[in-house]
Every structure is written in structure tokens, then in C-alpha cells.
Amino acid sequence: MPKKKTALTIEERLQQALVPAEEQPYEVPENWVWVRLGAIAEIVTGGTPSKKHPEYYGGNFPFYKPSDLDQGRLTYDASEYLSEEGKKVSRIIPKNSTAVCCIGSIGKCGYLMCEGTTNQQINSAIPKINSLCMYYYLCTENFVQNLLSMASATTIAIVNKSKMESCAFPLPPLSEQQRIVERIEELFAKLDEAKERLQEVADSFAVRKAAILHKAFTGELTKQWRCENGVSDESWEEKTIGEICSSLKYGTSKKSSDDGEVVVLRMGNLQNGEIDWSNLAYTSDEEDIKKYLLKSGDVLFNRTNSPELVGKTSIYRGEMPAIYAGYLIKLDYEKNIVVGDYLNYYLNSSKAKEYYMQVKTDGVSQSNINAKKIGEFEIPLPTLSEQHEIVRLIDDLLARERKAQQAAEQALASIDLMKKSILACAFRGELGTNKASEASALELLRQVLAEN
Template sequence: MAKKKQIELTIEEKLRNALVPKEEQLYKIPNNWCWTYFKDIFYIENGYAFKKIDYKKEGIPLVRISNIENGIVNINECIYVNKLEKNEEKYVIEKGDLLIALSGATTGKNGVYYLDEIAYLNQRIGNIKIKNKEKVLNEYRNYYIALKNEDILNLAYGGAQPNISPKVIEFISIPLPPIKEQQRIVNRIESLFAKIDRAKELIENTLAQFEQNKMAILHKAFTGELTAKWRKENNIDLSSWKEKTIDELCTSLKYGTSKKSKPEGSVVVLRMGNLQNGEIDWSNLMYTDDKEDIEKYLLKKGDVLFNRTNGSADLIGKTSIYRGEYPAIYAGYLIKLDYGKDIIGEYLNYIMNSNKARAYCNKIKSSGASQFNINAKKIGAFKIPVPTIEEQQEIVNILDKLLAKYNKIKNLEQQLEKIELLKKAILAKAFRGELGTNNPDEESAENLLKEILAEK
């Protein structure tokens, strides 16, 4: 049976279909802008299903999801493939292209390809192409996708390994300004972001210096240098220090509950995210009402918790002391170090957050299923210097005083979080036409959209 001939729409009909109905528009925009759909100004090219046997040590770089990092495409550790013989153009990545992960745990993450050399696009990645680069700027597209990243992720399906179809993305709506206004918006965003990034760099440098100073102080504390004067005044020799393992100092090393916690309940369940900078972070809490667990895992003031599992090698081994602020138990990813009479909890907490402990944890960690792990047996074998109880208390007293001022600096970490929120706020204003850049006398963006739609 012969196929029916597809009726060609007029440009006015195409425009009506491309404009988002007023009742579906997300918010008010300037009068010379227009709301349209993703599919009318962009399209997505899917990657090629390269196989492991195609991987080479040299050739054309192959971009995989792991190469998309922090808003850019990084091919420093990529693999290579030979030149494709058919339909190569579809899978070629060029400078300025915007790539987006279409499946996996990082679905929705995106990054710009800034290199001059071409690369190939692997499967499960989409290349968001602009239909007419003279009508829509790369940077305008990039910033809008960055703003809509969470919305795109919400369109994904598949639970633990979400996937998203390019067909679903097609009906995301986008405000389209005139081309000159697009450029002004991009310039304004980049100017504001540059100032924010300078502030962010200053904060990060301050925090890095703080961490360096803190580690130097802790090193002095656990080599005896910090209390040399105290020992002399008290006629105590450095030979009083003994080296002991965590196993020797602790009566037990207990794993926490394996049961699921919930958003509400009578008792807090501390998780690995609650262990921050040697203290308990009481935000983002989960709870339990399980009487058996509460009886078995209830923490007492002074208990020391060790993070035995993490997706980041740098964060495994984090240790914090519980000070009894709220009734709490602890989750299975944590180990409670039940220390005995030969060591003070605060001393143990400090030394478990030292470079010595970090180096040990890094050495003994094992990896599997994207997680790094340290079991109780391995942490129990960690040897630490142990002075007398009196000198331990003196070390704790000195460290508390020295690090008190630095703890105020740590509040800068909250400023870093605010900076990221500020960037989102700027983007939100930009795509509402609220950055003070719009010229209402410029030609309507509907004419711009017509020109895009008129092209074959």
C-alpha cells in the first residue's frame, strides 16, 4: 500500500506549533522574546555503540560518560578508536558541542567540548546540536541546559540506573530572545560568573591554607613537640609515650545498624554524611523508632565514630566524636571505636583526623562496586602514639584553643555552597530577562524562530 504524501505546513502553521501556548509558559518573559520547544531549535545526536574490541591506544579520541567532568569534556584519560567508515559525521564531536549523559547514575550531567581536534561520541551520550548557529548561540544553549539540569534528570526513568530518551527532552520549553540579546545575556552571565569564581578561588585557597596549618599543628601534637614545655614543667620524659594499636586501646569495634532509616522518628540515625571535620553535622538527618536498634546502638557522650565506606577515597576514614546533642544511633557504614581507660575520646578523635591516619587509611583501603572500604580488623591494626592520660588532656586542651579560630574559618565552606546557589539564581534571572540587558525595541524573537523553522 502506497504511503500517504505528507502535507507540507506553511511557515505560519509551523510557527504556531513551535510556540508554547500561553497557559503552558513557565513564567513571563519580555514581550520581544518567545517561548518555544527544545525540538524546534535543537536536536540530539546519539553516540555510536563502540565495543571493547574497538578500543585502541591511539587514533581518534572516544568520549564516554566518564569524560564529562564539571561542565567540560576532559579527554586526558580517554581511549581511542579507528576512523569510522560509514555515517561518521553523526558521531563526530567538534569544538563547542554540548554533550549530555543519557543513562547511568550520572544521567543529565553535561559538558562542553573545547578542543580543536575532533572526537567520536560513544553510546549513551547525546550531542545537543543547534539547528542554526547564526540564530542561537552555543553559550546561550549551554547556560540554559545548565539551569535545566535537574529538570532533565527528573524526566529520566529506570530507578538506580536512570535513562532518558532524547524524545522526552524534545518538549522542554525554552525562552528565546533576539540574537543580540542572547549575546548580551551571555556577556553579562560570564562577567558575573568571573567575579564569583574569583571569590570562590579566594575561599578555596583560604580553606586549603587552613587545612595545611591544621595538619602541621596535629603533627606537632602527635610527635610530642606541642607539649615539650609541659613535659619539662612536669618532669616527664618523652619515653612515657607508648605506641599501641587501636585494638589494644579499644574494647570493641562495632558496626552500626543495617536496617533502613526514615525521614521521621524518635531517634537520629547518624550516617557517613553526618561526620564532618571531627564533629557531628546535625543537618540532613534520618531517624528510627526501632526499639531493638535503639537499645543496641544508642550512642553515649564521647563515643567516636569512624567512616569505613565511601565512594571517594579522600573521604573514607573520616572520624567524628558524638557529644550527646540529641539521642542517636549509627548506621552500618560506620564503626564505633569503644575506647578503654588508656585513651581520651577527644585525643582519639584528633589523631584519627591527622595526616598519619589518612595515610594509613589510604594504604589499607580496598575497593569494589564503586566504593572504598576499610574493615574493623584493618583499622584495629593502626598504631598510634599514646602519652599519659594527663598529657593527652593537655594536648586536647592546646588543640582546642589553637583550632578554635580555624573552626570559624571553616564556615567559609558554607559560603562555597551559597556561591553555587548564587550562580543558579543568576541563570534563573537571565532566562527571565531580568539582568537589565534587554532592548524592547529590537525585532521580536518570533521572526528569528520563523527563519529557523523555514530551513530544511
């Protein structure tokens, strides 16, 4: 008969739970200890109830997947739900557990606000200590790097249950765990408030741009200029695109290549009124180059795209030789009637987009606006000199708005870095919350081990 295994003593289990000095990532306060994650949390790998049983799905029990963990500290909603039958065949993860993605986006964490279950891409840590203290440490860069170092891969990197259990955790005394959580959440709340204001600035650029263009094309922006230059308010007139353009030319229908002599601009290269010179295609077809070669100042209209993007317009500034593809139309405008930049700005205005929505024809996944419809669109035209002034003012105002937007985006990025820094300091005992007089976390570890 095989010998019966002897149960380990508390001291033996304690030695297994502690991380040897040579494996400890960094120094922590003297009354903290480095432990294996598996000693202070039960690690559970999720699974997917068989899709052969549709009765398992469509209920109210959350079935979490990696994308759901983007909710972070407040992970509540799931992308799919199980029925009571599905719940019975699943491992239930209690609320206040930390779900960690261990395949694909390794290290992404979500704190479960209600009980649920997960798919097999997630390992959940069911805590035996302060649940939020555990969650916040599992969000640190140090833990994520530890987890990544444990990953094994054949076709895709994966961290299994036992590997996650062996990860190191800096265990503070129980009271210190609560103080750490309170300090983190206090600091994060202030950062989140600042982040919300900054996000509003970053997100409102499109609104502010639309307001600037509205003022420009109703004459409000240049009201003082007209007064100073003796230009009448009655000098504005309405003309159709067909009246200010000698022709509206469709681009080449021939297939482009990954290399060639000349760039072929496609609908993806028209971005925010300018040409985006990334993701380029090329041609060496001499006939097409001669027929469709662009000149600096040419305005390109995107006639076929998704419903929300059809009609986007950009101006070509001659950065490099280029022709244009068939989904685009070149507007050959009369330079003695309209300024190219003025036309470009107006065709990207809210008024123009409203028109596109009215006249577009919809296919299965794309919308189209033909040359006839473009030609019928009316635009307000001041004198050429006022058009130049309008373009100058728009350029100046939008440059300021972009600068404010970029500053907000940079500040947003710095907030995320600050959060990472706070977490790093928290689990080094550097937030000023640790009390050296408190009993060592070693006693807490003994208690946790004795209870399990």
C-alpha cells in the same frame, strides 16, 4: 498510489515551532519568543560502537559518557576514545554542541570543546543559534524540570529525542544572545574566583589541623603555659603505648545484627577522632556485652582497614551503651599517666600516621596493624596537667578552624545558588542587557527555519 506530502510553508513551520501561550513557563520580554528546542537545534541521540569490534576503540576520537559532562562549560576530555574505525561508525557531534544526559542524571549538561561522539545516555543539541546561549539555558533549573517532566520510565527514567525536541526555549534576538552570554560569563568569572579562594579554605582544614597537632606535641603550643606555671621543658618524656596501657584488647568476632540491646561499634563508626552514631549494628549477646562493654573515655584503634585509613582512632564518650567489633582494639590506658583525649589526638597526628605506614602489613585490599606494633609506638608525654592544657588548646583551636571551614562550605553552596539565580534572571531578560528596540526574535526564527 499514496499522496505525496506537501512541504510546509514557512508560516506553517513557524506555528509548529512556536510554543502556545498556555504552555509558556513564564513571561519574557516582548521581543523574545518561546520556541520548541527542536526548531533551533538538531537533537542527536548517541550510540555505543559494538564492543565486539575492539578495533573501534583506543584511538584519539572522544567518546563522551554522562560522567564526562561533569566538566560542564569546558567539556574536553573523555573517559574513552575511539579509533578512526570507531569514528566511521559513529554520529559525529560538532564542537560547541551541548551534550545533555537524558538517562539517569537527567539534565546534566556539558559544552563540547571539540568534536566527538556520545553514548546512548546522551542527547546532543547541535545549535542553530548562539551556541553558548543555548548551553547556558540548558543548564537552568527551568529546562531541567521541563526535561524531567518529559521523562518516561519503565525501569529507569529516560527522555528520548522527540521529547527533548519539544522542550520550550526562550529565544532572544541574536545580539541579545551574545550580550547574555557575556554578562553570564563576566558574573560567573567573579564567582569562580571567590569559589576558588573559599575552596582553598575548606580543603586546607586537614593541613591546618595537622599544623595545630604538630605544635601541640612538640611543646610549642604550651610553651607560655609552662613558663607561667613553672614547669620545666625537660618534664616531657617518651613512653610506648605498651608502657602507658595495661592491655590492648581486640573486640568481638561474633556477627552483629540490625537490631539488639547494645550497639556494636565498627570501623566505619570511627570518624575524625569521635564516634559516628549513624549506620549502627547491634547485639543482644550477654556474654559479649559483659566482656566488651565500653566505658566513657575508652580509646578505640582501627587495626584493619584500607591502607590510607588503617590506624584511625576515636574516643568513646558514653553517648549510649556499646561494645566494639574485632577490627578494633581498645587501649586500656593508665589514667594516672595519660589523658584519654591527649592519647586520641596523638594517635590521629601526622607522626602517628607515618608510623602506621611503616609498620602495617598489606593484604589484597586491606592493611593491618597488630597489637604488638601498636604497643611499640612511642609518644611524647608531658605532665598530666600540661596534657589537659594541650587538649583544651587543641579543642579551642580546632573549633575555630571547623567554624571557618563550615562558613567556607556554606559560602560555596551559596555560590552555586547564585549561579542558578543568574541563569534564571538571564533567560527572563532581567540582567539589564535586553534592548526593547531590537527586532523581535521572531525574525531570527524565520531565518533559522528558512535556512533548514
